[in-house]
Amino acid sequence: MRLVLVGSPGSGKGTQGDTLRQVLHVPHISSGDLLRVAVADGTPLGVEAKGFMDAGRLVPDDLVLGMIRERVALEDCAPGFLLDGFPRTLEQAEKLDEMLEGVGAGLDHVVALDVPEDEIVGRLSGRRLCTQCGRLFHVTFSPPVDPEHCDDCGGEIVVRDDDQEETVRERLRVYAEQTEPLLEYYAERGLLRRIDGTGSPESVGERVLEAVRG
Ligand code: AMP
Numbered sequence: 001m002r003l004v005l006v007g008s009p010g011s012g013k014g015t016q017g018d019t020l021r022q023v024l025h026v027p028h029i030s031s032g033d034l035l036r037v038a039v040a041d042g043t044p045l046g047v048e049a050k051g052f053m054d055a056g057r058l059v060p061d062d063l064v065l066g067m068i069r070e071r072v073a074l075e076d077c078a079p080g081f082l083l084d085g086f087p088r089t090l091e092q093a094e095k096l097d098e099m100l101e102g103v104g105a106g107l108d109h110v111v112a113l114d115v116p117e118d119e120i121v122g123r124l125s126g127r128r129l130c131t132q133c134g135r136l137f138h139v140t141f142s143p144p145v146d147p148e149h150c151d152d153c154g155g156e157i158v159v160r161d162d163d164q165e166e167t168v169r170e171r172l173r174v175y176a177e178q179t180e181p182l183l184e185y186y187a188e189r190g191l192l193r194r195i196d197g198t199g200s201p202e203s204v205g206e207r208v209l210e211a212v213r214g
Contacts, residue, residue: 001026001080002105003212004087004096006182007113008175009168010124011197012204014136016113017084019205020212027076031086033134034067035059054161056170058178061091069099080108088179093186109212110186113197113204117172124168130155 001024005013014030021028035053038046045067049059058064068086071077087093100106115123126139132155137144144151162171186192193211197204 001109001212002100002107003080003082004107004110004186005082005084005113006110006179006186007197008115008117008120008179009171010120010127011113011115012201013084013113015201016111016205016208017082019201020082020208023209024080024082024212026080026082028082028084029068029071029077029086030084031064031068031088032084034071035064036134038067054167056162056167056174058088058174061089061095064088065092065095068096072099087182090181090185093182107191109193110182110191111208111211112183112186112192112194113208114194115197119198120172121168124163125165127160127163128157129160129163130157132156 003020003024003026005017005020007013014033017028017030020026035046035049039050039053040046045063048063052059064086068083072081083096087096097106123138123141126141128137128139128144129135130137130150130153133150133153135150135152136142137150137157139147144157148157149155150157161167183192183194193208195204195207195211
């Protein structure tokens with residue numbers, strides 16, 4: 001199954017992506033995670049991407065497209081994949097269609113997680129990240145035992161650079177302007193499944209699975 005997850009920052013794409021990966025046995029490909037690894041490793045892609053990410057802006061399409069093209073071509077994507085955070089612009093969506101047409105394997109569903117903006121701001125401002133293993137916590141919903149260290153690996157817990165309040169506002173603006181038009185693009189193609197993204201991660205997960213298993 002070939003799926004795309006769309007939703008504003010903080011809508012739960014990462015959490016739902018993880019569940020879908022386990023249930024559907026397809027790789028969960030998060031463009032944000034791939035970019036963060038590239039930044040941490042100091043690769044040429046990471047060096048170019050970092051400034052855009054820290055400012056809450058989108059990384060230029062050519063960089064992201066090259067990264068996704070390479071990832072989707074790997075063997076483990078043959079049975080399907082779940083894209084999270086990509087595509088994020090109409091141009092990326094068109095390029096993805098071309099990529100998939102080339103191998104004769106179109107998308108099955110595009111799942112959009114709908115969460116009201118007030119709730120998004122609350123979720124993102126409480127989000128914390130382990131600098132060592134990448135585990136996400138939330139000060140209210142899933143707090144670490146020790147507020148400064150990761151439960152799993154003991155690494156330092158920080159606010160992600162782009163979860164700072166100013167940057168969050170910019171990311172939400174960029175989402176509304178550049179990514180929301182994708183909903184119509186995929187609705188016209190009969191691929192869009194809109195899901196209520198509020199409530200517990202488990203209940204959202206059930207709705208998502210119901211929609212994609214249809
Ligand atoms: P995320 O973890 O999905 O919120 O992504 C974090 C940041 O990575 C975004 O704010 C962008 O700067 C960058 N990014 C992730 N995916 C894309 C994409 N498809 N196109 C452009 N930039 C992206």
